[in-house]
Amino acid sequence: MQLLNTLYVTLPDSYLRLDNDTLRVVDEDKETRLRVPLHHLQAVVCFGHVGLSAGLMHRLAEGGIALVLLDMNGRFKARLEGETTGNVLLRRAQHRALDDPAFTLQAARAIVAGKLRNQRHVLLRGARDTKDETDRQLLARAAKDLAASQRAVPGAADLDTLRGVEGEAARTYFAGLNRLVRADQRAHFTMDGRTRRPPRDRMNALLSFLYAMWMNDCRSACETAGLDPQLGLLHALRPGRAALALDLMEEFRPLADRLALTLVNRAQLSEADFETREGGAVLLCGDARKAVVTAYQERKKDLLTHPLLAESIPVGLVPLVQARLLARHLRGEAAGYVPFQMR
Amino acid sequence: MLVIVCYNVNTEDRAGRRRLRRVAKVCESTGQRVQKSVFECQVTLAQMEDLERRLLAEVDLKTDCLRLYRMADSRGCEVREFGKFKATDFEDPLVL
Numbered sequence: 001m002q003l004l005n006t007l008y009v010t011l012p013d014s015y016l017r018l019d020n021d022t023l024r025v026v027d028e029d030k031e032t033r034l035r036v037p038l039h040h041l042q043a044v045v046c047f048g049h050v051g052l053s054a055g056l057m058h059r060l061a062e063g064g065i066a067l068v069l070l071d072m073n074g075r076f077k078a079r080l081e082g083e084t085t086g087n088v089l090l091r092r093a094q095h096r097a098l099d100d101p102a103f104t105l106q107a108a109r110a111i112v113a114g115k116l117r118n119q120r121h122v123l124l125r126g127a128r129d130t131k132d133e134t135d136r137q138l139l140a141r142a143a144k145d146l147a148a149s150q151r152a153v154p155g156a157a158d159l160d161t162l163r164g165v166e167g168e169a170a171r172t173y174f175a176g177l178n179r180l181v182r183a184d185q186r187a188h189f190t191m192d193g194r195t196r197r198p199p200r201d202r203m204n205a206l207l208s209f210l211y212a213m214w215m216n217d218c219r220s221a222c223e224t225a226g227l228d229p230q231l232g233l234l235h236a237l238r239p240g241r242a243a244l245a246l247d248l249m250e251e252f253r254p255l256a257d258r259l260a261l262t263l264v265n266r267a268q269l270s271e272a273d274f275e276t277r278e279g280g281a282v283l284l285c286g287d288a289r290k291a292v293v294t295a296y297q298e299r300k301k302d303l304l305t306h307p308l309l310a311e312s313i314p315v316g317l318v319p320l321v322q323a324r325l326l327a328r329h330l331r332g333e334a335a336g337y338v339p340f341q342m343r
Numbered sequence: 344m345l346v347i348v349c350y351n352v353n354t355e356d357r358a359g360r361r362r363l364r365r366v367a368k369v370c371e372s373t374g375q376r377v378q379k380s381v382f383e384c385q386v387t388l389a390q391m392e393d394l395e396r397r398l399l400a401e402v403d404l405k406t407d408c409l410r411l412y413r414m415a416d417s418r419g420c421e422v423r424e425f426g427k428f429k430a431t432d433f434e435d436p437l438v439l
Contacts (some may be wrong), residue, residue, distance in 0.1 A: 007437040014439065021372035025439055035437055037373050039390060040433040290438050295437030 004042035006217075007034075008293045009050050010286065016044070018056040041065050043220060047289070048072035066223070068216050071282050075212060079219070080204070087226035093331045094244075105159060107329065107337050108234035111250050112166050112302045113153045114339020118254035119173045120146040121342045126180040142176035145169075159234070169292075170194065188271040189264050197217050198281030202274045203260065205282040206292070210256040212251070213296050218252065218319050219245035221301055225323035227330070248323060251339040259299055263292065307341050344420050345414040346391050348374070348382040348398070349363045353406035368411075369394070377430050383422070385433055 009016065013028040023041065025034040038059065043066040046052070052067070061066050061082035069078040070136045097103050120143050127139035149169035156162035174194050181189045181203070191203040199205040219242050224228035232243020234250070273288030284292065300316030309321065318340055328334040348370055353364040370376070373394050374384025384394060395411060402409050414421045424430060430438075 005437055006431060007439075009439050011439045019371075020368050034431065034437070035371075036431070036433060036437060037371075037375075037384075039373070040385070093381065293438045294436045296372075297438065 005036075005040050006043045006045060006297065006299075007036060007041055008045045008047070010047040010290055010293070011051055013051075014047070015051040015053075016056055017053040018059050023056065023061075038063055038065065043068060043216070045070060045216060064229070066216075066220050070212065071337045073209070076215070081223060088112060090226045090327055090331060091228045091231075093227055097330045097332075098231060098233070103232050105156075107326075108159055108162055108247075109153050109156065110337045111234050111247050112162055114151060114251040114341070115166070115253060116146055116150045116153065116169055117339075118251055118342045119169065119257075120150065122180070122254045122258055123173065126176075129272045130179070131239050132183070138179050139176055142172050142179075145172045159325040160232070177257060177261070180265075182265045184265075185264055198277075198279075198283075200280050200283055202271065203264075205274055205284055206260045206263070207257065209284055209289070209292055210260055210276065211253065212297065213293065214249055214256050214319075215242075215245060217300075217316070218323075221245075221319035221323040222248060224320055226326055227323060249327065251322070252319065254342060255299075260296060263295055268295065304343065307343070308328060308338055344386065344388070344391070344416050346370070346384045346386055346394070347410075347412040347414065348384060348394070349410045349412075350380050350398075350402065351408050352380075352402065359406065362401055362403060362407065363424075366398060366407075368402060375430055375433075377424075377428065383430060415432045 001332050007023065007025075009025060011027055011033070012023070014033070015026045015251050017024050019035070021038055021045070023036045023038055024032055027033050028141065044060065045068045050069075057067065057080060061080060064082055067080040068076070069080075071077055097107075108323070112252060123139050123143040123146065127136050127143060130136050130139065146169055147326055149172070152165045153162065156165055165195065171193065174191060178186065178190050189201075189203045191201050194207070195201070195204050196208050196303045197323050199208045219229050222245050227244060229242040229245045230236065230240075232241075232247045234251055235241070235243035237243055268291060273285050274282050274293075275285055300314060302315050303311050303312050304318075306318065308325070313321065323342050326337050329337040350366055352366055353359045354363050367376075367380075370382040370384070372405070373386060374382045377383050384391075388393065391413070398409055398411075413422065422430075
Protein backbone atom coordinates (compact mmCIF):
# COMPACT_ATOMS: atom_id res chain seq x y z
CA MET A 1 0.00 0.00 0.00
CA GLN A 2 1.29 3.40 -0.87
CA LEU A 3 0.15 6.72 0.50
CA LEU A 4 -0.72 8.71 -2.59
CA ASN A 5 -1.03 12.43 -2.47
CA THR A 6 -4.17 14.55 -2.44
CA LEU A 7 -4.29 17.79 -4.35
CA TYR A 8 -6.17 20.58 -2.57
CA VAL A 9 -7.18 23.57 -4.64
CA THR A 10 -8.30 26.57 -2.62
CA LEU A 11 -7.39 29.12 -5.28
CA PRO A 12 -10.59 30.98 -6.23
CA ASP A 13 -11.55 30.93 -9.90
CA SER A 14 -8.84 28.51 -10.88
CA TYR A 15 -9.40 25.89 -13.55
CA LEU A 16 -8.20 22.30 -13.65
CA ARG A 17 -7.62 20.57 -16.94
CA LEU A 18 -6.23 17.34 -18.26
CA ASP A 19 -3.07 17.76 -20.22
CA ASN A 20 -1.56 14.51 -21.47
CA ASP A 21 -2.21 12.48 -18.34
CA THR A 22 -1.12 15.36 -16.19
CA LEU A 23 -3.41 17.56 -14.17
CA ARG A 24 -2.77 21.23 -14.82
CA VAL A 25 -3.98 23.99 -12.51
CA VAL A 26 -4.52 27.31 -14.27
CA ASP A 27 -5.28 30.42 -12.24
CA GLU A 28 -7.67 33.22 -13.19
CA ASP A 29 -4.97 34.98 -15.24
CA LYS A 30 -4.46 31.82 -17.33
CA GLU A 31 -1.07 31.21 -15.71
CA THR A 32 -0.17 27.56 -15.10
CA ARG A 33 0.34 27.18 -11.38
CA LEU A 34 1.02 23.50 -11.08
CA ARG A 35 1.30 20.33 -13.14
CA VAL A 36 0.93 16.98 -11.45
CA PRO A 37 1.18 13.62 -13.21
CA LEU A 38 -1.98 11.75 -12.26
CA HIS A 39 -0.19 8.69 -10.93
CA HIS A 40 0.78 10.69 -7.86
CA LEU A 41 -2.80 11.42 -6.89
CA GLN A 42 -5.41 9.60 -4.93
CA ALA A 43 -7.90 12.43 -4.69
CA VAL A 44 -8.49 15.97 -5.85
CA VAL A 45 -10.27 18.27 -3.41
CA CYS A 46 -11.64 21.60 -4.64
CA PHE A 47 -12.77 24.40 -2.36
CA GLY A 48 -15.45 26.75 -3.61
CA HIS A 49 -15.40 28.10 -7.11
CA VAL A 50 -12.96 25.91 -9.02
CA GLY A 51 -13.60 24.86 -12.60
CA LEU A 52 -12.83 21.49 -14.15
CA SER A 53 -12.76 20.21 -17.70
CA ALA A 54 -14.99 17.29 -18.64
CA GLY A 55 -11.92 15.49 -19.96
CA LEU A 56 -10.31 15.65 -16.54
CA MET A 57 -13.45 14.41 -14.80
CA HIS A 58 -13.60 11.41 -17.12
CA ARG A 59 -9.93 10.63 -16.60
CA LEU A 60 -10.23 10.92 -12.79
CA ALA A 61 -13.23 8.61 -12.74
CA GLU A 62 -11.40 6.15 -14.97
CA GLY A 63 -8.27 6.20 -12.85
CA GLY A 64 -10.19 5.74 -9.61
CA ILE A 65 -9.11 9.15 -8.36
CA ALA A 66 -11.82 10.69 -6.20
CA LEU A 67 -12.95 14.19 -6.98
CA VAL A 68 -14.40 16.02 -4.00
CA LEU A 69 -16.16 19.36 -4.16
CA LEU A 70 -16.36 21.37 -0.95
CA ASP A 71 -17.62 24.86 -0.33
CA MET A 72 -15.19 27.60 0.72
CA ASN A 73 -15.44 26.48 4.35
CA GLY A 74 -14.73 22.85 3.73
CA ARG A 75 -18.31 21.64 3.88
CA PHE A 76 -19.04 18.68 1.71
CA LYS A 77 -20.96 19.37 -1.51
CA ALA A 78 -20.35 16.51 -3.90
CA ARG A 79 -18.10 13.68 -4.79
CA LEU A 80 -17.35 12.01 -8.09
CA GLU A 81 -16.39 8.34 -7.98
CA GLY A 82 -15.89 6.08 -10.95
CA GLU A 83 -17.72 2.81 -11.42
CA THR A 84 -18.24 1.33 -7.99
CA THR A 85 -15.29 -0.96 -7.61
CA GLY A 86 -16.26 -2.22 -4.17
CA ASN A 87 -16.95 -5.79 -3.46
CA VAL A 88 -20.61 -6.66 -3.86
CA LEU A 89 -20.32 -9.69 -1.59
CA LEU A 90 -18.82 -7.55 1.13
CA ARG A 91 -21.62 -5.00 0.82
CA ARG A 92 -24.13 -7.81 1.07
CA ALA A 93 -22.43 -9.05 4.21
CA GLN A 94 -22.54 -5.49 5.52
CA HIS A 95 -26.31 -5.27 4.96
CA ARG A 96 -26.88 -8.63 6.59
CA ALA A 97 -24.75 -7.69 9.60
CA LEU A 98 -26.77 -4.53 10.06
CA ASP A 99 -29.99 -6.47 10.28
CA ASP A 100 -28.67 -8.11 13.40
CA PRO A 101 -29.20 -5.62 16.27
CA ALA A 102 -26.84 -7.48 18.61
CA PHE A 103 -24.04 -7.34 16.05
CA THR A 104 -24.64 -3.64 15.35
CA LEU A 105 -24.65 -2.78 19.03
CA GLN A 106 -21.46 -4.72 19.62
CA ALA A 107 -19.64 -2.96 16.78
CA ALA A 108 -21.02 0.45 17.80
CA ARG A 109 -19.75 -0.13 21.33
CA ALA A 110 -16.29 -0.89 19.97
CA ILE A 111 -16.36 2.32 17.94
CA VAL A 112 -17.39 4.47 20.91
CA ALA A 113 -14.89 2.74 23.17
CA GLY A 114 -12.13 3.50 20.68
CA LYS A 115 -13.06 7.16 20.50
CA LEU A 116 -13.27 7.53 24.28
CA ARG A 117 -9.91 5.87 24.76
CA ASN A 118 -8.26 8.23 22.30
CA GLN A 119 -10.00 11.25 23.84
CA ARG A 120 -8.80 10.21 27.25
CA HIS A 121 -5.32 9.77 25.87
CA VAL A 122 -5.36 13.40 24.67
CA LEU A 123 -6.43 14.66 28.10
CA LEU A 124 -3.96 12.50 30.02
CA ARG A 125 -1.11 13.57 27.85
CA GLY A 126 -2.14 17.19 28.36
CA ALA A 127 -2.24 16.62 32.12
CA ARG A 128 1.28 15.19 31.99
CA ASP A 129 2.67 18.07 29.96
CA THR A 130 1.04 21.03 31.68
CA LYS A 131 2.94 23.07 34.21
CA ASP A 132 -0.13 24.65 35.74
CA GLU A 133 -1.39 22.83 38.84
CA THR A 134 -5.10 23.75 38.48
CA ASP A 135 -5.05 22.69 34.84
CA ARG A 136 -3.46 19.40 35.76
CA GLN A 137 -6.13 18.70 38.33
CA LEU A 138 -8.98 19.66 36.00
CA LEU A 139 -7.58 17.53 33.21
CA ALA A 140 -7.02 14.59 35.52
CA ARG A 141 -10.61 14.87 36.72
CA ALA A 142 -11.95 15.06 33.15
CA ALA A 143 -9.87 12.00 32.27
CA LYS A 144 -11.37 10.22 35.25
CA ASP A 145 -14.88 11.11 34.07
CA LEU A 146 -14.02 9.76 30.66
CA ALA A 147 -12.80 6.55 32.25
CA ALA A 148 -16.21 6.26 33.94
CA SER A 149 -17.89 6.71 30.54
CA GLN A 150 -15.59 4.05 29.12
CA ARG A 151 -16.78 1.66 31.79
CA ALA A 152 -20.40 2.48 30.95
CA VAL A 153 -19.95 1.48 27.28
CA PRO A 154 -20.19 -2.32 27.63
CA GLY A 155 -23.35 -1.92 29.72
CA ALA A 156 -25.18 0.27 27.22
CA ALA A 157 -28.22 -1.82 26.36
CA ASP A 158 -29.13 -0.12 23.08
CA LEU A 159 -27.79 2.37 20.55
CA ASP A 160 -29.58 5.34 22.10
CA THR A 161 -28.08 4.69 25.53
CA LEU A 162 -24.70 4.31 23.86
CA ARG A 163 -25.10 7.64 22.04
CA GLY A 164 -26.04 9.17 25.38
CA VAL A 165 -22.84 7.92 26.97
CA GLU A 166 -20.89 9.28 24.03
CA GLY A 167 -22.57 12.70 24.24
CA GLU A 168 -21.96 12.95 27.97
CA ALA A 169 -18.30 12.09 27.46
CA ALA A 170 -18.01 14.64 24.64
CA ARG A 171 -19.16 17.44 26.95
CA THR A 172 -16.51 16.53 29.52
CA TYR A 173 -13.88 16.14 26.87
CA PHE A 174 -14.47 19.44 25.07
CA ALA A 175 -14.47 21.28 28.40
CA GLY A 176 -11.12 19.65 29.10
CA LEU A 177 -9.83 20.57 25.65
CA ASN A 178 -10.02 24.27 26.60
CA ARG A 179 -7.41 23.58 29.26
CA LEU A 180 -4.99 22.31 26.65
CA VAL A 181 -4.87 25.62 24.82
CA ARG A 182 -1.85 27.74 25.69
CA ALA A 183 -2.73 30.13 28.53
CA ASP A 184 -2.14 33.33 26.53
CA GLN A 185 -4.29 32.07 23.63
CA ARG A 186 -7.20 30.98 25.77
CA ALA A 187 -9.02 34.28 25.47
CA HIS A 188 -9.30 33.71 21.70
CA PHE A 189 -9.57 29.95 21.47
CA THR A 190 -11.93 28.89 24.21
CA MET A 191 -14.95 26.93 23.14
CA ASP A 192 -18.24 26.66 24.94
CA GLY A 193 -19.02 23.12 23.94
CA ARG A 194 -19.06 21.87 20.41
CA THR A 195 -21.10 23.95 17.96
CA ARG A 196 -21.45 23.27 14.27
CA ARG A 197 -23.49 24.33 11.29
CA PRO A 198 -22.25 26.93 11.76
CA PRO A 199 -19.36 26.81 14.22
CA ARG A 200 -19.75 29.72 16.65
CA ASP A 201 -16.20 30.21 17.89
CA ARG A 202 -12.69 29.92 16.52
CA MET A 203 -11.83 26.55 18.00
CA ASN A 204 -15.07 25.07 16.68
CA ALA A 205 -14.39 26.55 13.25
CA LEU A 206 -10.95 24.96 13.20
CA LEU A 207 -12.23 21.60 14.41
CA SER A 208 -15.07 21.58 11.88
CA PHE A 209 -12.61 22.25 9.12
CA LEU A 210 -10.22 19.49 10.19
CA TYR A 211 -13.06 17.02 10.68
CA ALA A 212 -14.19 17.72 7.13
CA MET A 213 -10.70 16.78 5.88
CA TRP A 214 -10.67 13.57 7.92
CA MET A 215 -14.18 12.77 6.81
CA ASN A 216 -13.14 12.85 3.16
CA ASP A 217 -10.31 10.46 3.83
CA CYS A 218 -12.47 8.12 5.90
CA ARG A 219 -15.07 8.04 3.18
CA SER A 220 -12.41 7.23 0.60
CA ALA A 221 -11.09 4.52 2.92
CA CYS A 222 -14.56 2.92 3.09
CA GLU A 223 -14.88 3.02 -0.67
CA THR A 224 -11.41 1.60 -1.15
CA ALA A 225 -12.09 -1.28 1.20
CA GLY A 226 -15.26 -2.03 -0.76
CA LEU A 227 -17.64 -1.01 1.99
CA ASP A 228 -20.83 0.96 1.51
CA PRO A 229 -20.02 4.28 3.21
CA GLN A 230 -23.68 5.11 3.85
CA LEU A 231 -24.51 2.02 5.84
CA GLY A 232 -23.47 2.94 9.37
CA LEU A 233 -23.46 1.05 12.63
CA LEU A 234 -23.42 3.73 15.30
CA HIS A 235 -24.72 6.60 13.20
CA ALA A 236 -28.34 6.42 12.18
CA LEU A 237 -29.07 5.92 8.50
CA ARG A 238 -30.20 9.05 6.76
CA PRO A 239 -30.39 9.74 3.02
CA GLY A 240 -27.13 11.18 1.80
CA ARG A 241 -25.28 10.74 5.06
CA ALA A 242 -22.11 8.67 4.92
CA ALA A 243 -22.89 7.02 8.24
CA LEU A 244 -20.22 4.33 8.04
CA ALA A 245 -17.56 6.90 7.20
CA LEU A 246 -18.70 8.84 10.27
CA ASP A 247 -18.41 5.67 12.33
CA LEU A 248 -14.92 5.02 11.06
CA MET A 249 -13.96 8.60 11.75
CA GLU A 250 -14.90 8.58 15.44
CA GLU A 251 -11.60 7.11 16.55
CA PHE A 252 -9.69 9.71 14.52
CA ARG A 253 -11.43 12.81 15.88
CA PRO A 254 -8.98 13.07 18.80
CA LEU A 255 -6.14 13.08 16.26
CA ALA A 256 -7.76 16.05 14.56
CA ASP A 257 -8.20 17.72 17.95
CA ARG A 258 -4.54 17.28 18.71
CA LEU A 259 -3.55 18.83 15.39
CA ALA A 260 -5.86 21.78 16.10
CA LEU A 261 -4.21 22.27 19.48
CA THR A 262 -0.76 22.09 17.94
CA LEU A 263 -1.64 24.72 15.35
CA VAL A 264 -2.98 27.06 18.02
CA ASN A 265 -0.31 26.42 20.62
CA ARG A 266 2.54 26.88 18.17
CA ALA A 267 0.88 30.12 17.05
CA GLN A 268 0.63 28.86 13.48
CA LEU A 269 -2.88 30.25 13.66
CA SER A 270 -3.93 33.41 15.43
CA GLU A 271 -7.22 35.13 16.13
CA ALA A 272 -6.78 37.23 12.98
CA ASP A 273 -7.04 34.09 10.84
CA PHE A 274 -10.75 33.84 11.55
CA GLU A 275 -13.65 36.01 10.58
CA THR A 276 -17.04 36.33 12.16
CA ARG A 277 -20.04 36.48 9.88
CA GLU A 278 -23.37 38.03 10.61
CA GLY A 279 -25.40 35.65 12.71
CA GLY A 280 -22.37 34.53 14.70
CA ALA A 281 -20.78 32.00 12.36
CA VAL A 282 -17.00 31.92 12.67
CA LEU A 283 -14.95 30.84 9.67
CA LEU A 284 -11.33 30.30 8.73
CA CYS A 285 -9.87 32.86 6.31
CA GLY A 286 -8.24 32.00 2.98
CA ASP A 287 -4.55 31.75 3.80
CA ALA A 288 -5.20 30.12 7.15
CA ARG A 289 -7.21 27.45 5.36
CA LYS A 290 -4.18 26.72 3.26
CA ALA A 291 -1.97 26.51 6.33
CA VAL A 292 -4.36 24.06 8.00
CA VAL A 293 -4.57 21.83 4.93
CA THR A 294 -0.79 21.83 4.60
CA ALA A 295 -0.38 20.90 8.27
CA TYR A 296 -2.95 18.15 7.82
CA GLN A 297 -1.14 16.75 4.80
CA GLU A 298 2.18 16.85 6.65
CA ARG A 299 0.61 15.07 9.59
CA LYS A 300 -0.58 12.29 7.31
CA LYS A 301 2.99 11.57 6.30
CA ASP A 302 4.16 11.01 9.90
CA LEU A 303 4.97 7.40 10.62
CA LEU A 304 3.46 5.55 13.53
CA THR A 305 3.37 1.98 14.67
CA HIS A 306 -0.04 0.47 14.22
CA PRO A 307 -0.75 -1.40 17.47
CA LEU A 308 -2.50 -4.30 15.80
CA LEU A 309 -0.31 -4.75 12.76
CA ALA A 310 2.85 -3.92 14.74
CA GLU A 311 4.06 -2.25 11.59
CA SER A 312 5.18 1.27 10.86
CA ILE A 313 2.76 3.06 8.54
CA PRO A 314 1.99 6.70 7.71
CA VAL A 315 -0.93 8.25 9.61
CA GLY A 316 -2.71 8.80 6.30
CA LEU A 317 -2.99 5.06 5.71
CA VAL A 318 -4.49 4.26 9.11
CA PRO A 319 -8.12 4.91 8.00
CA LEU A 320 -7.56 2.45 5.15
CA VAL A 321 -6.19 -0.21 7.49
CA GLN A 322 -9.11 0.35 9.89
CA ALA A 323 -11.64 0.16 7.06
CA ARG A 324 -10.18 -3.21 6.10
CA LEU A 325 -10.34 -4.43 9.69
CA LEU A 326 -13.96 -3.31 9.82
CA ALA A 327 -14.64 -5.15 6.57
CA ARG A 328 -13.15 -8.34 8.02
CA HIS A 329 -15.39 -8.03 11.02
CA LEU A 330 -18.49 -7.43 8.90
CA ARG A 331 -17.66 -10.47 6.82
CA GLY A 332 -17.42 -12.48 10.00
CA GLU A 333 -13.71 -13.24 9.63
CA ALA A 334 -12.74 -11.36 12.78
CA ALA A 335 -14.54 -11.70 16.09
CA GLY A 336 -14.65 -7.99 16.82
CA TYR A 337 -13.63 -4.62 15.48
CA VAL A 338 -10.55 -3.15 17.14
CA PRO A 339 -10.39 0.64 16.74
CA PHE A 340 -7.11 2.42 16.26
CA GLN A 341 -5.39 3.35 19.49
CA MET A 342 -3.33 6.52 19.82
CA ARG A 343 -0.02 6.25 21.55
CA MET B 344 12.25 5.73 -7.03
CA LEU B 345 13.46 8.69 -8.99
CA VAL B 346 14.14 8.20 -12.66
CA ILE B 347 15.90 10.83 -14.72
CA VAL B 348 15.14 10.79 -18.39
CA CYS B 349 17.45 12.60 -20.81
CA TYR B 350 17.17 12.55 -24.53
CA ASN B 351 18.60 13.94 -27.71
CA VAL B 352 16.33 13.88 -30.69
CA ASN B 353 17.65 14.82 -34.08
CA THR B 354 15.40 17.65 -35.26
CA GLU B 355 16.88 18.29 -38.68
CA ASP B 356 13.77 17.07 -40.48
CA ARG B 357 10.07 17.34 -39.80
CA ALA B 358 9.80 13.75 -38.65
CA GLY B 359 12.52 14.53 -36.07
CA ARG B 360 10.65 17.54 -34.70
CA ARG B 361 7.54 15.40 -34.45
CA ARG B 362 9.48 12.75 -32.53
CA LEU B 363 10.79 15.42 -30.17
CA ARG B 364 7.29 16.65 -29.39
CA ARG B 365 6.02 13.16 -28.84
CA VAL B 366 8.91 12.14 -26.61
CA ALA B 367 8.37 15.26 -24.54
CA LYS B 368 4.68 14.42 -24.21
CA VAL B 369 5.40 10.95 -22.93
CA CYS B 370 7.81 12.39 -20.36
CA GLU B 371 5.38 15.10 -19.29
CA SER B 372 2.71 12.54 -18.57
CA THR B 373 4.93 10.84 -16.04
CA GLY B 374 7.20 13.43 -14.52
CA GLN B 375 8.23 17.04 -14.63
CA ARG B 376 10.54 18.91 -16.93
CA VAL B 377 13.56 20.18 -15.03
CA GLN B 378 15.80 21.14 -17.96
CA LYS B 379 15.13 21.40 -21.67
CA SER B 380 15.43 17.69 -22.41
CA VAL B 381 15.69 16.36 -18.89
CA PHE B 382 12.77 15.05 -16.88
CA GLU B 383 12.52 13.81 -13.33
CA CYS B 384 9.94 11.09 -12.75
CA GLN B 385 8.99 9.70 -9.36
CA VAL B 386 7.73 6.25 -10.34
CA THR B 387 7.52 2.62 -9.35
CA LEU B 388 9.45 -0.06 -11.17
CA ALA B 389 6.39 -1.04 -13.21
CA GLN B 390 5.77 2.57 -14.18
CA MET B 391 9.39 2.92 -15.21
CA GLU B 392 9.15 -0.12 -17.48
CA ASP B 393 6.02 1.36 -18.98
CA LEU B 394 7.71 4.71 -19.49
CA GLU B 395 10.68 3.04 -21.16
CA ARG B 396 8.43 1.09 -23.50
CA ARG B 397 6.49 4.18 -24.48
CA LEU B 398 9.65 6.19 -25.07
CA LEU B 399 11.24 3.48 -27.20
CA ALA B 400 8.12 3.45 -29.32
CA GLU B 401 8.70 7.12 -30.16
CA VAL B 402 12.43 7.55 -30.69
CA ASP B 403 14.41 6.57 -33.75
CA LEU B 404 17.45 4.83 -32.34
CA LYS B 405 19.51 5.43 -35.47
CA THR B 406 19.56 9.20 -35.00
CA ASP B 407 18.33 9.85 -31.43
CA CYS B 408 19.54 8.76 -28.04
CA LEU B 409 17.82 8.19 -24.76
CA ARG B 410 19.15 7.73 -21.22
CA LEU B 411 17.21 6.65 -18.16
CA TYR B 412 18.93 6.95 -14.81
CA ARG B 413 17.50 5.08 -11.87
CA MET B 414 18.25 6.66 -8.53
CA ALA B 415 18.18 4.60 -5.36
CA ASP B 416 15.56 5.90 -2.94
CA SER B 417 17.22 8.20 -0.47
CA ARG B 418 14.24 10.55 -0.29
CA GLY B 419 15.21 14.12 -0.77
CA CYS B 420 18.97 13.56 -1.02
CA GLU B 421 19.20 12.67 -4.69
CA VAL B 422 18.98 16.14 -6.09
CA ARG B 423 20.60 19.44 -5.21
CA GLU B 424 19.00 22.22 -7.11
CA PHE B 425 20.28 25.70 -7.90
CA GLY B 426 19.03 28.56 -9.98
CA LYS B 427 15.67 30.02 -10.79
CA PHE B 428 13.78 26.82 -11.50
CA LYS B 429 12.27 25.04 -8.51
CA ALA B 430 10.86 21.56 -9.03
CA THR B 431 7.69 20.42 -7.26
CA ASP B 432 7.99 17.49 -4.90
CA PHE B 433 4.85 15.51 -5.65
CA GLU B 434 4.98 13.86 -2.26
CA ASP B 435 4.84 17.13 -0.35
CA PRO B 436 1.44 18.64 0.42
CA LEU B 437 -0.13 19.91 -2.78
CA VAL B 438 -2.14 22.90 -1.67
CA LEU B 439 -2.94 25.80 -3.96
